[in-house]
Amino acid sequence: MRLQALALALVVLACSSARSQKPLDSDEEKAIEWLTQLYKKDVGVGVGKTTAQPINNRFNDKDDVFLSPRPKKNNKAKSCYTDAQEMGMCAKASNCNKEPVKLDSTSNFILREGNPCHFLETCCPLNQLLAKAKKPEAIKEVSCGYSNPGASVFREKLGSSKSGYADYGEFPWMVALLKTGAAGWVDENYLGGGTIIHPSVVMTVAHKVDTLKPEELKCRAGEWDTQTENEAYGHQERNVDKIIVHDEFFRIHVHNNIALLTLKKPFINEPHVGVACLSLALPPPGTVCYSMGWGEDFTKSDKYANLLKKITLPLVSSDDCQTRYRNTRLGSRYTLHRSLTCAGGEAMVDTCIGDGGSSLVCPVGNPGDLRYAVVGMVAYGLECGAENIPGVYVKVPELYDWVGAQMAREGFNRSSYDVGTEAQFKLRS
Template sequence: MRYFPAGLFMLIVLAGNGYVLTQTVIDGSGPDVNTLGPTCLTSDGKVGVCVPNFQCNFETNVVDPGATIDLRTQSCPNILDICCLREEIAGSKTVKKMPQCGFSNPGAVELKTKPTLVGEAEYGEFPWMVALLRSTAPDQAWSQDDYIGGGSIIHPKVVLTAAHKVARYIESEVKCRAGEWDTSNTDENYLTQERQVEKIIQHEDFFDLQAYNNIALLVLKESFNFNDAPHMGIACVGKVLPPLGTQCYTMGWGKAATGKYATILKKIQLPLLDSDQCQHTLRNTRLGSRFLLHPSHICAGGIAGVDTCKGDGGSPLVCNIGNGTVVRYAIIGLVSSGVGCGKKNVPGIYSNVPYLYSWLLDAMNEEKLQSKIFTLE
């Protein structure tokens, strides 16, 4: 049996907007301020740390460095030390704002560069979406020959994708571009960010002929920077499948109905299907009567003309897990394989992310990377 690589075919409109919350994370670079001097009070009553004069960033520190040497206005035991706010210590760990997982970004949507058509994602609507490119590609120009597939940011330093998209590459041959929307335009509201892949972690039981356990993590050499990047964000990763019939969405730059690859990020809406019914349906295709749907697979779609197709394997299938008017998405599938594109009653096959969730956690722990960033509260 042979499966076609999956991508995007025909697209329809997604309703509803989400919003962005923030959480605080600590960057691991620089000295740990906890190993510096004792705490103290600045001249205006703020809590700081006693450090040598040269370690305090006077350009941004609100405290007059001359005044802080006066022991009557601060409590540093060494007269040569000054009381410096922790965030102003030169080379200290810095606090960064990072979006909570799963929220769409209406702030970036309002800054879209032009009206979108039916089936086109809004600018920043799926802020976790990543394009996998050959590392030889220019930083800004887009060539379809360099496009590998889709992926999702689940950690500032980790992209989730399908194993079949990266199985034939080594780390130095792949890079990840975040913040992309219109591949024909480099003059958008915010810049894209590209990161080289440092390590490819592929499921040890991935079987390419049947796309079993089709999942991989790309650990980046450098984290994505979410400061001043409202069009970028983190995806949540689903632990359980939503009820059957739930309308979910996938997105990407794969082929459209015309047979041409999309330039503006597309989106389609697909219902989740029962696995037994999906297996029965697929047995009536060229896959034959002995076809078995693996537990690492789920099915979605089956609507004529609305399907994933060549060019976008690895892109996420996300479902709304928000409450009431709150729209929040979790990845429950990865575009994996299918039989043709857009055939009536023939669903697409996706990696079952909740089934593979424990592998994902183990892989993150092995790399000493926090998983709570993509975990639903």
């Protein structure tokens, strides 16, 4: 279909000139050249993301994986009209020289009624199309935990305030764990989430990676919409060099469920890729925090979410959480281990299957500063979105010293994820 769309666009431009009995102007020639290069790409190696094949694979915890295929949406080159009513082509922002690509609350990612362009594309004037996408410049190293949302103009249209979708760049430390092999996003290769705590280190849950070899695993940062490549900046993928699992990890009861992945090549700090802070302490119960992931969107029909989810979750005390779980089919013998904590409990607002390893973050410092610290990682739960039953998360403050010891042993600077004393103080209050 995409080949047909590209070919049709070429024919339309050529025929339009033939009917008018005049040669192509420079803008039209540039548009044809741009489309022709895209066409050659499709004829050659192809573009876009590959289609998943179904597998039947189940685990016995919240991160069970029962994967099903989902149709992929192909990008199509389409003609359009700019706000100034100039003829243009739908293009990702980095393929248009119209204005600089940036991430902020006034980004040019706007939903336009009746516009044929994908919501991540811009209608680019023909004379400003770029055959080669602009590359984002590496930004100076900044402190950990800073959010950098770049599409807030449409975020509220994508979901409710408690269980919807994250803004583009809102959680730049978020990583997708994928099996190696496929070049694009293949659902059956998606394992779960992870967190960048150093440009060369990703933190995740042990039960996702303890049976894998490093060469079987890769980490993708900067992803947002798994069904398109139209984001302002491309994602980054890194192969894993080493898997470090907590030496007291107990899979049956999911105790000390943490692992570090060292990478063969560090991530590059960009507006949509950054390092998370780790918290030394849990905020008080009731603190509103957030989790995210591409796991099952159980409130809708999708098996996996296309866009990165954002879930609003209040923290729950250990005693309260343990009591709630003892009132379930698990019975009075259930004990919440010290390496675990809980969040949520509101009906239909929860992380779910496929979200394992994703971070649970709470705001720190100035409330208007969009900065967060990681207090947990998605571990397990009885059901997704069950009323009064919180999700169980790895308690990161409890394992903070272990992370530091492993970082030092591997020769990495532990200050990369240090939230700072002032922000940490506000977190505890």
